Every structure is written in C-alpha cells, then in structure tokens.
Amino acid sequence: MSGLYGIDDAFLSLAQDAALKAGPEWERAEDTRRHNYLKVLKAFQAAGVGDHHFAGTTGYGYGDLGREALESVYAEVFGTEGAIVRHQISSGTQAVSACLFGILLPGDELVVATGPPYDTVARVIGRSPGDVGSLREIGVRVKEVPLLPGGTPDLEAIEGAVGANTRAVLIQRSMGYSWRRALPVDEVGWIVEAVRRANDGAIIVVDNCYGEFVEKEEPGERGCDLVCGSLIKNPGGGIAPCGGYIAGKREYLDRVAARLTAPGQGAGIGPTLGLNRLLFQGFFMAPFVVSEAIKGAIFASWFLETLGFDTMPRPGDRRADSVQGILLGRPERLISFCHGIQAASPVNSMVLPEAGEMPGYGDKIVMGGGTFIQGASSELSVDAPLREPYACYLQGGVAWEQVALGVIMGVDRMRKDGLI
Ligand SMILES: *Cc1c(COP(=O)(O)O)cnc(C)c1O
Secondary structure (H helix, E strand, O other), rough: HHHOOOOOOOHHHHHHHHHHHHHHHHHHHHHHHHHHHHHHHHHHHHHHOOOOHOOOOOOOHHHHHHHHHHHHHHHHHOOOOOEEEEEOOOOOHHHHHHHHHHHHOOOOOEEEOOOOOHHHHHHHHOOOOOOOOOOHHOEEEEEOOOOOOOOOOOHHHHHHHOHHHHHHHEEEEOOOOOOOOOOOOOHHHHHHHHHHHHHOOEEEEOOOOOOHHHHHHHHHOOOOOOOEEEEEOHHHHOOOOOOOEEEEHHHHHHHHHHHHHHOOOHHHHOOOOOHHHHHHHHHHHHHHHHEEEHHHHHHHHHHHHHOOOOOEEOOOOOOOEEEEEEOOOOOHHHHHHHHHHHHHHOOOOOOOOEEEEOOOOOOOOEEEEEOOOOOOOOOOOEEEEEHHHHHEEEEOOHHHHHHHHHHHHHHHHHHHHHOO
C-alpha cells in the first residue's frame, strides 16, 4: 500500500490497528446484512419478479408491469401498504417535498420533531421569502421541536407540540449536515407513540435518507405513514442511476402521487424507459452495499479518533444511518480531506474539488468522491458545508477497503498540506 499509493508508513500501521479494533463491530453490520438480504430476496419471490419486468415503457408509461412489481417489492420490504418508486424523482429532497406538499394544505400545521431539518428540506419548508414555492409561502404553519442534548427525541415536548390542528409530523432519521446522532428505528417508534397520544390522525412522515437497511427494521414497520428517500443513497445499491421512493399508506400515497404527476393521473403514469432492471438489481444489492459502507464508516471512526479527531457516531456507538461525521475543526482541513477522498476514487481521481454553491444549500459546500453516478452517495463520498463546527460527512463505498483507502489518503493529504 505505501508503495502503491505513497502513504506514510506511520499512518498505515495506525490504520491496521484501527481495522483490528473495528472488527468486532463489523459483526453487527454483517448480521443486519444477512437479515435484510433474506428479507429482500423473499420480497422479490413474493412479487414474482421475472424477466418480463425488466422491459420498459415509454410515453405515459401506462400499465408498466415492472414498475408495479418494483413498487410492491419496496412496500413489502419497508413494511407499508404501497410505494411509489420512480426515476422521475431526481433527489431525496424532491421525495420529501412531494410528501409534504401532497398532504399539507394552506392553514395546516406541520411539526418537525427532530430539530432543524436538513439544509435542502429547510428550504422546502421555507426559512425566508427567498425560498420561492415553499410550504410557508402557501400558508403552512411550522413548529420545530429540538432534540434533547444527547440527541434523543424530546417525547414530552413533541406530545405537547402536536395538537388537534396538527396535520403532519416530520421525522428526520439521519444526521444530515448537523452534528447530531441518527435516530434508531425504535426511537422513531417512540415518536410515533407520542404523536398518536396527542393526535391519532396526524400523518407521520419520515425523511429516511441514509437510514435504509442500516437496521433490521424500517420505520414503516413502526407505523409511520409515509417514508421516503433517494435511490442514489442506500436503496439504489450503487446501481440505480437516479430516482427516489415514497412508501406508505395508500390514502396518503394517492395524495402524494397527485402532486408528483397530476390529480387524476397520480401513480398511474411514469414511463420506466428500460431502467427497471437497474432499480431491481440495485435494491437487491443494497443490503450488501450498505453493510460495506458501514464497515468503512466504523473503520473511519476508530482511525480518526486514534488521530485525535471527534467523530459521530463514535467507535462502539450504535448506528442508525450510513453517515460518518468527522470533526476536522478548520475549513482548510475539510478541503484537504476531500482531496484525499477524491484521489482514492475510481472516476475523476485527478480532479481537485473546490468549495462551491449548490442548488438548495445556503452555505458553500466542498465534496469529494469520484462516483460513476453523479453525486451518488451509495458510492464513497464526503461532503462538508463550510461552516462551524467544520465537520465533514462521509458516506457510501461499495467495498469497505475503498472507504479505508479514502480515509487514509484524506488524512495523509492533510499531513502533506501541513494541516495536522
Ligand atoms: C441526503 C439527504 C436528503 C436529500 O438530499 P438529496 O441530495 O436531495 O437527495 C434529505 N435529508 C437528509 C437527512 C439527507 O441526508
């Protein structure tokens, strides 16, 4: 390795120690993978997935058998009545946005149960008049309940905030770009119980980005009404070229579909253009890819803690998403670390990432990761908004070895740049 990649020998021996320490923690990830793999396989068999489902439709996409079978596989695995799985959903943000605009009307109240939402979701809700087309603009009222200091949900405050007029409650599982822990599915279940006590009819929506297949259970199995995410994160298995999903109760899916396409047409249209096989295959691969990413993330937390950096989750912590937060503390280090991750990538390894503006984000962001699919974070990638506390968020990787190489090269790059 040191000859092949020019990495300092001292880092390699520290990395070897970290890999040894990470080993016992990997067993949990592999146990989860086995469970989820068998669950996914069973759902393919139950839906009778066949070659004929891989043919695509064009135009309106009426009667697309592959699309229908894929959506029934998603619903089965995520424990919901139905699902909408479409390549026309271009981002996780669009999936969350479709859910919220599908169920909220002017004058309705939304309670955000997990503190400040992810940057792009905050703009869907609307923080300022500059957020054109936001929920606030159409007159949705929003209350936000912060997480408790340890990052657990504040059940009492949630129960207090949800009233008779609350139409929907939003739960964000992953840490996003904030220094908070991800919510395990059983804690999502506690929120569901608290919300039901206060208002049995409130619609519970989960932003499940990065949460899929990290645990043996999914939020739909705990009674959440709508659960959504991106196919270029966990459930696409590194193979889906684009897309998003929304799984949940039929009556709410119908409303969401009416916003996603048009009232009356709903989920009945949407040509698949020959992409079905990739979405099926990606979903089939997803439990493996997620477990590799998590093994890489566990290694990263051990290795960076050894070097004196704070990580979230920390070594030994239970994991509820596939993201690894690393507190680097200085903007120059974020950029340098991203250069190392980029250099460890199979595509565009010669590119030097710079911080830039991104659609939907307020702060400048630097990203590293040369992926086959643009922006895919099922593949190894790192993002860092240039703001306090100067943390980066590492995720994905179809093989843990690549994550390890990326992290080692990131640290080595910071050393070469004189930053550590
Ligand atoms: C990634 C992510 C999203 C959606 O991001 P896109 O880049 O639009 O797919 C939403 N919420 C959270 C918590 C996320 O991590």
